Amino acid sequence: MIESRTVIIRPVISEKSYALIAEGKYTFRVHERANKTQIAQAVEHAFGVGVASVRTSKVRAKPKRRGLHQGKTRAWKNAIVQLAPGQRIELFEGAAAEG
Numbered sequence: 001m002i003e004s005r006t007v008i009i010r011p012v013i014s015e016k017s018y019a020l021i022a023e024g025k026y027t028f029r030v031h032e033r034a035n036k037t038q039i040a041q042a043v044e045h046a047f048g049v050g051v052a053s054v055r056t057s058k059v060r061a062k063p064k065r066r067g068l069h070q071g072k073t074r075a076w077k078n079a080i081v082q083l084a085p086g087q088r089i090e091l092f093e094g095a096a097a098e099g
Contacts, residue, residue, distance in 0.1 A: 007042035030079045050084035
């Protein structure tokens with residue numbers, strides 16, 4: 001079982017994620033084993049907003065090589081959270097207005 005405070009790892013900061021803020025969608029990097037219900041509950045608890053829907057995607061590890069050493073990049077899971085109409089997360093709003 002994953003605790004609600006460990007579900008959300010960090011917000012994703014990119015041009016694409018800031019473009020989605022205008023539509024009320026926020027992007028987070030989440031725990032790989034978290035499901036949509038756990039993600040929605042964690043966002044509601046952390047930011048005090050209502051969640052309308054959650055979309056998730058897994059980013060697979062890519063093979064990398066440097067000389068004779070081989071390895072892989074990290075795999076992670078993204079979640080795009082659609083908030084209820086009229087709600088927003090203030091943490092993101094200040095950064096989106098600057099850009």
